[in-house]
Amino acid sequence: MPEPDVTFPSWNAGREISLDPGSPEPLYFQVSRQLHAAIEDGRLPAGARLDNEIDLAASLHVSRPTVRQAIQSLVNQGLLVRRRGIGTQVVRSKVARPLRLSSLFDDLAGLGGRPGSEVLANRVEPAGEEVRELLEAPGLGHVRRLARLRTIDGEPLALMNNYLPDGVIDPDDDELREHGLYQLLRSAGVRLHAAEQSIGARLATEADAELLQEEPGAALLTMQRTTYDDSGRVVEYGWHVYRASRYAFNLSLTNWPQ
Incomplete structure (x- = not known):
C-alpha cells in the first residue's frame, strides 16, 4: 500500500529550518541536513508530505533549484520519495537484514514488523x-x-521467486502466506546446511514497479541463492528483488589471521 497521506500542520519549514547565507556550507546542504534531522527525530514522521518546491522555497527565502537539490539528496538517501499525484513524502527507515541462512519472512518478524505475503504462483511444472x-x-x-x-506492515518490500525439487515440500497458499520458506522446509524435516548467494542491482521494469509500488527505472537490489541440505542436495534456488529505497543487506567482515 502507498504511504498514507498524512498532514502535520505543526511542522513548518520556515520556522524549523534556520539558514545562514554567510556559512561556507551550501544552502541546499543546510536545508537537506535540517530536513534529515527532522526525519530522524520524528518531527517529520513516515508519511508526512512536504510542501511543494515553490512554497518551500518561498518559506525559506531561497531559490527553487536550491530546494530541489536538497530534496533530491534525501531522495537519493531513501528518506524521501516523490509520488506521482501525491508529492514528496517521508518514507519509513530501510529494513536492514543480516545475511544468514534464514527467510525474509522470519527476519521481518524478528525485527518487530508485521510480515505478509501475496502468493503469485504455487504450482508444480516440468523441469526444463x-x-x-x-x-x-x-x-x-x-x-x-x-x-x-513480500510485505512489511502492508507495504510491498520484495518479490520472491523460488524453484524447489518437486516433493521436498507441498505447501498450500495459506502456509506460504503465514510462514517463511525456510520454516516450512525445516518443519518438513529438511536439514538446511549451507547456501551460495550473490547480490546485485538492477532497474525496475514496469511489472516490478506495479507490484512494488515504485516508479519504472527505480533502483532494486537483487539476490540469487542456492541452498543445500546436509547431504549436499540443492533444496531451493531463489532469485529475489528488493526495493532499494526500503531495504539493505548487513554484512559482518572478519579479519582473518595472516
Whole structure:
C-alpha cells in the first residue's frame, strides 16, 4: 500500500529550518541536513508530505533549484520519495537484514514488523534444462515454482521467486502466506546446511514497479541463492528483488589471521 497521506500542520519549514547565507556550507546542504534531522527525530514522521518546491522555497527565502537539490539528496538517501499525484513524502527507515541462512519472512518478524505475503504462483511444472542445472539435478522431472510478494506492515518490500525439487515440500497458499520458506522446509524435516548467494542491482521494469509500488527505472537490489541440505542436495534456488529505497543487506567482515 502507498504511504498514507498524512498532514502535520505543526511542522513548518520556515520556522524549523534556520539558514545562514554567510556559512561556507551550501544552502541546499543546510536545508537537506535540517530536513534529515527532522526525519530522524520524528518531527517529520513516515508519511508526512512536504510542501511543494515553490512554497518551500518561498518559506525559506531561497531559490527553487536550491530546494530541489536538497530534496533530491534525501531522495537519493531513501528518506524521501516523490509520488506521482501525491508529492514528496517521508518514507519509513530501510529494513536492514543480516545475511544468514534464514527467510525474509522470519527476519521481518524478528525485527518487530508485521510480515505478509501475496502468493503469485504455487504450482508444480516440468523441469526444463536450465532449472535442472540451477537445482544441480540432471534427472529432475518436475519442480515446484513459487512466486510471492513480500510485505512489511502492508507495504510491498520484495518479490520472491523460488524453484524447489518437486516433493521436498507441498505447501498450500495459506502456509506460504503465514510462514517463511525456510520454516516450512525445516518443519518438513529438511536439514538446511549451507547456501551460495550473490547480490546485485538492477532497474525496475514496469511489472516490478506495479507490484512494488515504485516508479519504472527505480533502483532494486537483487539476490540469487542456492541452498543445500546436509547431504549436499540443492533444496531451493531463489532469485529475489528488493526495493532499494526500503531495504539493505548487513554484512559482518572478519579479519582473518595472516
